[in-house]
Structures are given as structure tokens and as C-alpha cells.
Amino acid sequence: MILTEDMYVPALRWRQGEYQALTRLATAAKDRVVPYITIPEVEYDFEARQPKKSVHQHVHPFAARFNAKWGRRPAWVSLHPGIANERMDDGRDIPAYVFEALRTTQANAIPSVPLDATAAIITSVRTIAATDGLGSAISVRLEDLMKPNVRARTEALAASLCQSLDEIDLVIDLGSPNYEPYAAFAGALIAAMRRLGDLDAFRNFMMIGTAIPETFKDVAKGADQLPRHDWLFYQALLGKIPAGMRRPNYGDYTIVHPDFKALDMRMIKAAGKLVYTTAGDWEVRKGGAFNDNRSQMHDHCASIVACGKFAGAGYSIGDDYIAKCAAHLEGPSNQTRWKEVAINHHITRVLDDLSSFLAAP
Numbered sequence: 001m002i003l004t005e006d007m008y009v010p011a012l013r014w015r016q017g018e019y020q021a022l023t024r025l026a027t028a029a030k031d032r033v034v035p036y037i038t039i040p041e042v043e044y045d046f047e048a049r050q051p052k053k054s055v056h057q058h059v060h061p062f063a064a065r066f067n068a069k070w071g072r073r074p075a076w077v078s079l080h081p082g083i084a085n086e087r088m089d090d091g092r093d094i095p096a097y098v099f100e101a102l103r104t105t106q107a108n109a110i111p112s113v114p115l116d117a118t119a120a121i122i123t124s125v126r127t128i129a130a131t132d133g134l135g136s137a138i139s140v141r142l143e144d145l146m147k148p149n150v151r152a153r154t155e156a157l158a159a160s161l162c163q164s165l166d167e168i169d170l171v172i173d174l175g176s177p178n179y180e181p182y183a184a185f186a187g188a189l190i191a192a193m194r195r196l197g198d199l200d201a202f203r204n205f206m207m208i209g210t211a212i213p214e215t216f217k218d219v220a221k222g223a224d225q226l227p228r229h230d231w232l233f234y235q236a237l238l239g240k241i242p243a244g245m246r247r248p249n250y251g252d253y254t255i256v257h258p259d260f261k262a263l264d265m266r267m268i269k270a271a272g273k274l275v276y277t278t279a280g281d282w283e284v285r286k287g288g289a290f291n292d293n294r295s296q297m298h299d300h301c302a303s304i305v306a307c308g309k310f311a312g313a314g315y316s317i318g319d320d321y322i323a324k325c326a327a328h329l330e331g332p333s334n335q336t337r338w339k340e341v342a343i344n345h346h347i348t349r350v351l352d353d354l355s356s357f358l359a360a361p
Helices: 016-023 055-059 062-070 094-104 119-132 150-160 182-194 229-240 296-306 317-326 335-359
Strands: 009-013 036-039 075-079 109-114 136-141 168-175 204-209 222-227 249-252 271-277 281-289
Touching: 009 016, 009 204, 009 335, 016 062, 016 335, 055 094, 062 075, 062 094, 075 094, 075 136, 094 109, 094 119, 109 119, 109 168, 119 136, 119 150, 136 150, 182 229, 204 229, 229 249, 229 335, 249 335, 271 296, 271 335, 281 296, 296 317, 317 335
Parallel strands: 009 036, 009 249, 036 075, 075 109, 109 136, 136 168, 168 204, 204 249
Antiparallel strands: 222 281, 271 281
16 A cells, blocks of 8 residues: 555544544545554543453454444554553454454554564564565654664664565654744754655655644633644645655644543533634634533534634535534534544545645646
8 A cells, every 4th residue: 555645644543533533534535544543542430440441342342343434445553552562351462353353354454563662562563464464554753763773773673573664654753743943843854854764665654743732721712723733834844855855644633632631521621612624723612611511512613614714514524514513403412523523624624735735836
């Protein structure tokens, strides 16, 4: 599987809002999306003071749900560090268990490992790659990219996986850096990318990051805007990459920060909010506690529809829901649904952004 330059890599934690947003994309959008999926950590039950499920209960449905929501379309599959080294009830490690189940549905899933993966995970992924013949991905964090030995470590990991570099998809995970000033960060990043040597040696090369805040507590109530620094920076980066140097495919964490952690909702009342992606920013509409006044979502949606940046009800499934909620033709639903709505619109918007940017002279 080789990415074309107009293909997009949304990084998604495999929770309901994310996979519903993915499965409800238009077919044309799905054709240009290859998600980087992370099986997340087990959610915590704050009242019972214990995880809501065992690791086995949490992971077991993944393969069936992947088949139902994404079918045989390609995707990368990784593990949250919090569960990466856990075992399933039958004693197998999680990658072995998950990929055997994915194999039964002929899934086009590629395992991804971090640069600091344990020996046990490397062994497991090596077996998966040898069995499936679909290659592997290596994820390199920004802090590792900045070290002088990053090329040697990447080559060593590929060798441990028994993969040549042309079977490796290289993922640069920026996390949530300070993107500004764009020119200075782009210069430093290009210098770091040079340490990886010949980037054309890798099968695919993509970069993922985010500018979305971990929480929205500092976002003003009412109407506010947050710059999409990740997307704006990517455009600046491509403008500075020298001729002959490989350009990474664009990826981001949609509208969910990668370090987002579930909070004790007995102590904190999450605000009702709508995050709407536009060309250069996120239009945010935020009110009071969601569960105290769910009907606020009608006003949030009406504000987005009237702001002059609304793409129209026919733009995506997410936009259709916003338009209907604004007109009181749909109810305010729940927070998971609003995450789905926002992500579904975001993915559609990024695909259009990529098409416009790449078509510019």
C-alpha cells in the first residue's frame, strides 16, 4: 500500500466517536484516508476505583468492530503504551491476538511499533509481518528524531522486524509541539529529518501532530477560535523542504488531543461544546455543563451555521447533523455523538484542504 500525496492519515483512538466518524465518511473520502488507529487504554471507573473492563474484555471486540466499521480498507494499528505489554486471557500478547482475529476477516491492517518497543512486542510484530506480508510501521517521536542516532535506531528496529526499509512505513509523531514560529520550527525539523538519511528508502513517510488543546477549560464560553497550527505549519514546512527531499504525508489527531484522559465526571461537569474545523482554525462553541442543559447544542449549531464558515448540510454526515440540530430537527444527543460529528466533518475538511493546497501553483 503506497500513499499518494493527497491521502490523509488521521490518528484515531479506537473509541465509539472516532470509529463512527470514520465509518460514516463518504466513499470518496474513505478512498483517500488511511487511519493510524491506536487501541486505547482501558477506561477507568472512578466510582468503583478500578478499570471498567479487563484488558481481554477491552481488546477482544476490536477485530470484529474493525471489520464492521472499516472492512478491508488499509489502516495501521498500534497500541496505547498503557496496555502494550499486557496479556490476553489465553496468555498471548495483544498484537498476536488482535492480528490473528483480523486475519480471519482478511483485514488490510499493518502493525505499528514505536522506536522504543520492547523485545517481546518486536518479536510478536515480526511474526505478524512475516505471516501477513503487509509490512510494518515504525513510529518515531519528536524527541527521538532530534537525537543523532535516530537513523541507526530505526535501521536496527527494521532489522529486528526482519523488514527491509522499503517494507517500513515511517511515522514521525510530533505530538503537540509549539509550532510557532513556523519558519524556525520547520528549519529545526528539516535538519532533524536529515538525520534519517534517505527518506525515499521507506515505503511510506508521514507526519502526525496536533494543535488541539488537551482540555478546553481555557477556551472562552460562547464563540471562540483556535488556530489550526498543525495544518498551517505543515504548509509552511512543505514550502521550506528543499528540492529532492521527500515530503511527508499529512496526518493529525483530528480534534482529540492524544494525551486526553477521561476525567472523574462526579467531580467535573464537562461543558457542552462543538468544535468545527475551517480553513485556518477551529470554530469552537462552548457553553455550560452539557448534562445540565443539553438543549444548548441547538444554539451552538445555529451559531456555526450562521457564522459564515459553515460548509453546508450536504458537505458531510457531521454537517448534516449540525444543520438539523440547528433547526431542531435532531436532538442534542450525547457527547460521544458530538465527537463523531466534529471528527467526521474534520476529516472531510482536511481532504479538501489537501486537494486545494496541492493544486495551488
